[in-house]
Amino acid sequence: MSTSMLPSRSKTSVLVFLIPPLLLYGVAVLLPILQSLFLSFFDWDGITSLRFVGFDNYARMFVGDDVFWTAFSNSLGYLAICLILQLGGALVVASLLISLRRGREVVKTLYLLPAVISTVAIAFLFQRIYSLEPVGLLNQLLAWVGLEGLQQAWLSDVDTVLAAVSIPEGWRFTGLYMLIIYAALLAVPQELEEAARLDGANWWQVFTKIRFPYIRPVWITTTIMASTYALRGFDIPYLLTNGGPGQASELLTTYMYKTAFTHTDYGYASTISVFIVVECLIAVGLIILLLRRKADA
Amino acid sequence: MTHIRIRAAAVAAAASVALVLSGCSGGAPAATGEIDPEGEIQPREISWLLSRPADGGVITAMQQIADEYAEEHPGFSLNLITTPDRPSYIQKYETLAAANKLPELFDTDATPFAKKLADQGRMIDAEALLKDLDLYDDYRPAALNYQRFDDGSLYMIPFEFQLEFFWYNTALFEEAGVEVPESLDDFPAMCEALRASGVTPIALDGQDQWPLERYMAYHPFRTAGPEYVQELKRGDAAFADPDGEAAVEWLHSLGEAGCFAEGFSSTGYADAQALFTSGKAAVYNIGTWELANLATENLDAGVRDDIDYFTLPMTPDAVTAENEYVTPSGIGMAVSAKTFDPLVRDFLAFALERYPEVYATTGALSPTSNVETTIPDNATPLYQRAVEQADGVGEKIAMPWDTQLDPASNTRLQQELTLLVQGEITPDEFIETMDATIARNGPAAFE
Numbered sequence: 253m254s255t256s257m258l259p260s261r262s263k264t265s266v267l268v269f270l271i272p273p274l275l276l277y278g279v280a281v282l283l284p285i286l287q288s289l290f291l292s293f294f295d296w297d298g299i300t301s302l303r304f305v306g307f308d309n310y311a312r313m314f315v316g317d318d319v320f321w322t323a324f325s326n327s328l329g330y331l332a333i334c335l336i337l338q339l340g341g342a343l344v345v346a347s348l349l350i351s352l353r354r355g356r357e358v359v360k361t362l363y364l365l366p367a368v369i370s371t372v373a374i375a376f377l378f379q380r381i382y383s384l385e386p387v388g389l390l391n392q393l394l395a396w397v398g399l400e401g402l403q404q405a406w407l408s409d410v411d412t413v414l415a416a417v418s419i420p421e422g423w424r425f426t427g428l429y430m431l432i433i434y435a436a437l438l439a440v441p442q443e444l445e446e447a448a449r450l451d452g453a454n455w456w457q458v459f460t461k462i463r464f465p466y467i468r469p470v471w472i473t474t475t476i477m478a479s480t481y482a483l484r485g486f487d488i489p490y491l492l493t494n495g496g497p498g499q500a501s502e503l504l505t506t507y508m509y510k511t512a513f514t515h516t517d518y519g520y521a522s523t524i525s526v527f528i529v530v531e532c533l534i535a536v537g538l539i540i541l542l543l544r545r546k547a548d549a
Numbered sequence: 550m551t552h553i554r555i556r557a558a559a560v561a562a563a564a565s566v567a568l569v570l571s572g573c574s575g576g577a578p579a580a581t582g583e584i585d586p587e588g589e590i591q592p593r594e595i596s597w598l599l600s601r602p603a604d605g606g607v608i609t610a611m612q613q614i615a616d617e618y619a620e621e622h623p624g625f626s627l628n629l630i631t632t633p634d635r636p637s638y639i640q641k642y643e644t645l646a647a648a649n650k651l652p653e654l655f656d657t658d659a660t661p662f663a664k665k666l667a668d669q670g671r672m673i674d675a676e677a678l679l680k681d682l683d684l685y686d687d688y689r690p691a692a693l694n695y696q697r698f699d700d701g702s703l704y705m706i707p708f709e710f711q712l713e714f715f716w717y718n719t720a721l722f723e724e725a726g727v728e729v730p731e732s733l734d735d736f737p738a739m740c741e742a743l744r745a746s747g748v749t750p751i752a753l754d755g756q757d758q759w760p761l762e763r764y765m766a767y768h769p770f771r772t773a774g775p776e777y778v779q780e781l782k783r784g785d786a787a788f789a790d791p792d793g794e795a796a797v798e799w800l801h802s803l804g805e806a807g808c809f810a811e812g813f814s815s816t817g818y819a820d821a822q823a824l825f826t827s828g829k830a831a832v833y834n835i836g837t838w839e840l841a842n843l844a845t846e847n848l849d850a851g852v853r854d855d856i857d858y859f860t861l862p863m864t865p866d867a868v869t870a871e872n873e874y875v876t877p878s879g880i881g882m883a884v885s886a887k888t889f890d891p892l893v894r895d896f897l898a899f900a901l902e903r904y905p906e907v908y909a910t911t912g913a914l915s916p917t918s919n920v921e922t923t924i925p926d927n928a929t930p931l932y933q934r935a936v937e938q939a940d941g942v943g944e945k946i947a948m949p950w951d952t953q954l955d956p957a958s959n960t961r962l963q964q965e966l967t968l969l970v971q972g973e974i975t976p977d978e979f980i981e982t983m984d985a986t987i988a989r990n991g992p993a994a995f996e
Contacts, residue, residue, distance in 0.1 A: 298647030299665055319961075384812040385749070385824070405812020408755075410973055494756075497814040498968040513640040515957040516647070516662060 285529055291522035298516050309523035320524070322499045323507040327483065330418045330503055334482035337422025339475060342429035347459075349430070350437050360434070363427035375491035378420045382406040407493055410500040417489040417501045424488075425481070429474050436470035437463065472543045479535050484528065504528055583889075584678045590891045592624035596652035598645070599631050600638035600880055605838075606911035607708045607879075613907055614900045625896070628652075635759075635880075646671075653888045656880045657705060658952040659698050661994045663883070667704045673884040676703040682898050684917075687905070689939075692878035692916035695946055699779055705881025706901070707916040708908070711836040712938055713763070713875035714858035716843055721748050721831040721855075729859045733768055733799060736862075737806035743831045744807045752830035754821035755813035758963040759951050763834060763875065764803065765966055768796035770874075770947040771864040782954045784991045788980040797969065797976045804970035814967045828852045836877070837914060837935055844932040845925055853929060860938075861947065873943035878916050914939050954987070955994030961986045 292310070295303040313320050345363060349356055366374065381389045384405040391403040406416040440463050448458050464471070486505040489495065495502035495510070504524060512521030601607045608629055615627035630652075632638035643662060645651050651671070657663040666672055675696070679685040689710055696705040717729070725746035727739050740750035754760045769777040773792040780786035781793070788797055803809070810816060810824065822842065825833035826849050841847060843856060861874035884893065905915040912925045914936060922936045951959055965982055968974045974982075 297662075297665070298643060299662070299669065379815065379817075382815070385810050385816070386820075405815060407815035408812040408971070410968070410971075493815065494758075496964060496967055497971060498964045498973065510960060511957075513644065514636065514960060515955075516643050517957065518647075 285526075288522040288525045288529070291519055292526050294519045296518045298518055302519075305519065309520050312520065313523050313527065319499050319502065319507060320504075323495075323502045323504045326414055326500070326502055327485075327504045329414050330421075330485055330489070331479065331482045333415060333418035334422045334425075334485065335475075335478055337419065338425050338429050338478045338482075339471075341422070341426040342433050342474070345426070345430045346434040346437055347463075349434055360427075360431065363430055365427065366424045367428045369424075371487045372491060374420055374424060375488055378416075378488075379407070379492060382416055384408075408497055410497055413493060413497065413501045417492050418485075420492070421482070421485055421488045425478070429478060432470060432474055433467065436467040440466045468543065472540065475539050475543070476536050479539060480532050483532050483535060504531075584673060584681050584894070586890055586894065588891045590622070590895050592619075592622040592892060594626045594628055595654065595888075595893060595896065596628040596630060597654035597656075597882070598642060598652050599629060599654075599656045599882070600633060600635055600642075601631055601656070601708075602633050603631050606908055606913040610904060610907040610911065611708075611900065614903050615896075617903070618896055618899050622892075625892070627896075635757075649887075651885045651887070653885055653893050655883055655885065657883050658880055659696055659705065660952055661955050663704070664698050666883075667698065667702065671886050672704045673886050673889050674702070674704060675706050675881075675884070678884065678894075678897070679703075679706065679901075682901065684901050687917040687919045689878075689916060689918050691876050691942055691944070691946060694944075695876070695878040695948070696881040705883050707878030707881055708904070709838070709877075709879035710914040710916045710939060711838055711877050711879060712860075712914075712935065712942065713834065713836040713877070714860055714935070716825065716833045716835065716856060716858045718825070718828060718831050718852060719855045719857050720852075721746070721828065724748075725831070730862045733771060733862050733864050736799075736808065737802045739832075740803065740806040740808035749810045749824055749830040750806075751808045751810075751832040751834070752816075752821045752824040753809045753813045753834075754816060754818040755809070755967065756815055756817045758967075759949065760821070760834065761813075761966050761970065762950050762959075762963055764800060765796065765962070766875070766947055766950045767861060768799045768864065769793065771861070771867040771869055772796075774868045775945050775948060778948060778950055778953050781987065782958070782991050783995045784988050787984045787987075789984055794976070794980065797979055800966065801969055801972075801976045801979075804972050809970065814971070826852060828855075836875070837939075840928075840932055840935060841912065841925070844929050844935060846927040846929070848929070856929075856931065858931070858935070869945050869947075870943045872941055873945040873947070875947045875949065876939075876942045877946070877949065955990045957990040957994075958983075958987045 291302075293304060293306060295305045295308075345359075349359060352359065382391075382405070384391055384403065387395070387403075390406065394400065394402050404412065406412045444462050445458055448462055453461065484505055485503060486509065489501050489503055490506050490509070493501045495506045505528065508521050508524040508528065511517050511524060515521075597611070599608070608631060611627065612629065615625075618627075619625045632641055638656070642651070642655055642657060645655075646662075646666060657666075663672075676685065676693075679688070688707070692707040692710045693703060696707050697703050721743065722728070725742045725748070727742045730736055730739050743750040766778065769792050772795060777786055777792055781788070787793060810830070813821075816824075821830075822833065822835070822839070824830040826842070828849075828851060835843075846853070848856065860871070863871060884897070905917040905920040909915045909920040910923045912923055912928075912932075914922055918940070924933055924936065950962070954962060962983060965974065965979050969976065969979045
């Protein structure tokens with residue numbers, strides 16, 4: 253290990269630099285999670301005293317609450333759409349970018365732009381895009397290509413609303429992941445690719461046998477980032493539809509927020525947040541397991 | 550693993566921690582609830598956490614009054630902290646209440662949460678205070694009644710008085726060959742005729758949920774009176790009862806008749822109003838707080854002469870009178886018991902005495918009946934009529950349900966209502982879901 257080669261004085265300095273962020277992390281992340289765990293065993297409205305209820309909140313969540321399960325499956329749908337757009341989109345754009353000879357910087361900037369726009373602005377933007385009355389951009393485009401029949405109020409239809417609230421989130425961060433993957437692709441040694449091509453490898457073989465294995469570590473990191481971001485996605489669905497119509501775009505996060513701050517049911521909201529924490533940990537575990545196993549195979 | 554940051558969970562959890570740390574005691578603060586505390590008036594800054602439009606009449610009037618008071622009491626100032634968006638405001642206020650950090654004055658409706666605060670002695674008894682200040686009799690009884698809890702106690706002071714009307718476009722009605730509906734049951738036929746003539750029958754701000762919830766309140770208010778929702782919220786009445794069922798069927802029929810714009814659930818407040826004021830929608834249900842936009846020259850000249858209004862129609866067997874409908878006095882102002890001292894009392898005595906006069910000059914209806922509203926110069930004749938209508942309202946008030954139900958049932962009701970009107974669920978499914986939801990949450994909230 254390289255650290256063992258450091259003189260002891262450096263070890264101290266490493267500690268000095270590592271402990272403050274660790275403490276901060278403990279106070280800002282771990283402590284609240286433990287507090288949520290604690291609160292999840294209580295019934296509490298914020299103004300009267302805590303009442304211990306044991307596992308009642310968990311029982312209610314798993315068997316007595318239909319909205320919870322709707323929100324959970326919506327969250328998975330949201331995750332899937334975000335991942336396809338963010339990772340799939342990012343990989344495609346990054347691969348195209350590599351083959352671009354000129355104007356790379358412009359394309360990169362354009363793709364990254366949405367990531368720096370404020371969420372509220374994006375929500376307003378998409379509200380207009382999806383609007384039917386007055387006719388928004390999407391419905392207008394459909395009319396121009398002669399598909400008036402497909403025109404609809406995308407945010408009011410229970411069948412389209414989940415996709416409609418997921419797409420802005422996916423679109424927004426595609427550029428960010430594209431940049432990371434692009435950087436990784438740049439590091440793929442050109443000699444290897446050229447040698448493979450000389451041996452008669454086609455584009456697909458170059459990609460699957462050389463490029464992708466090379467960027468796998470970066471791919472794991474981006475997948476973890478995108479998944480955890482999507483699992484705790486909140487702002488755009490909250491701003492666009494507030495979970496509606498009905499519970500058609502309710503995510504676990506928006507449901508937890510409403511339970512806590514609208515229903516003042518802090519105990520049950522903590523139970524849902526504990527579930528979100530566990531869900532994120534499981535997701536990350538699965539990703540690492542799957543991608544590592546593939547690498548070993 | 551340190552890369553994993555579960556921020557959404559953490560943010561909520563952090564908020565919970567803040568609550569735990571600051572509000573763990575949970576109990577009532579040491580307040581006497583004395584309405585005439587002893588001691589000297591020591592000017593300082595006091596705060597009012599409120600949920601009203603930043604440039605609206607209430608804030609403008611109170612700011613002016615506070616400035617006048619400060620002239621005689623150097624060192625005094627009134628810090629107005631407004632969050633006009635109601636759901637955001639409620640979250641803010643409830644979180645501050647949980648942290649025991651409510652300021653001297655704060656806005657609240659007569660909700661179950663506010664009742665808990667009152668029961669814990671954290672709010673000053675407004676009826677006792679107003680009587681002690683000799684102002685109680687100035688108030689319109691309807692304005693005070695709107696603020697009362699179900700047991701009749703009064704902890705909030707009204708600052709407005711509003712009447713909610715159905716505004717309609719006479720030209721569009723004529724074109725479609727429809728009359729002003731006499732009964733709520735005439736609504737579906739009215740909508741169908743208007744649809745057939747190519748206009749949106751009713752403009753509705755579906756995004757904010759409460760406008761559609763008003764429609765839920767109308768039918769049972771006519772057929773069963775204001776008691777229906779009071780019983781319903783406790784689980785003592787049900788949607789499965791004949792009155793409830795009739796209301797649900799009525800709403801379903803509004804949806805089927807295409808009363809609201811397609812995609813109404815994502816239409817915002819301004820967009821809904823624009824549909825009406827641009828002549829694209831025939832009916833718009835809103836209160837007198839919009840008089841400045843609907844009954845003055847601010848209104849688009851193209852529709853200005855065609856706008857009129859009617860009040861909540863009856864039902865054939867109505868138990869409430871024609872002059873009884875939604876007449877809210879707005880969100881009320883509560884006085885925190887913890888920080889109530891001679892200064893707060895003295896300022897309120899000065900402000901509440903002065904308020905009606907200052908407020909009425911802005912063209913708004915005062916919650917008291919001792920002043921006359923100034924009609925703006927650019928008003929249309931409708932303005933005067935609406936203002937006069939205020940003196941003729943009856944005793945019973947159709948309470949907005951969002952201030953009545955417990956929050957969990959209310960959220961679910963708003964969601965299911967959208968689905969019902971969009972035709973995604975049947976009336977029976979709606980009744981089953983809502984009765985189960987209220988049975989689970991209602992009795993516990995009002996025990």
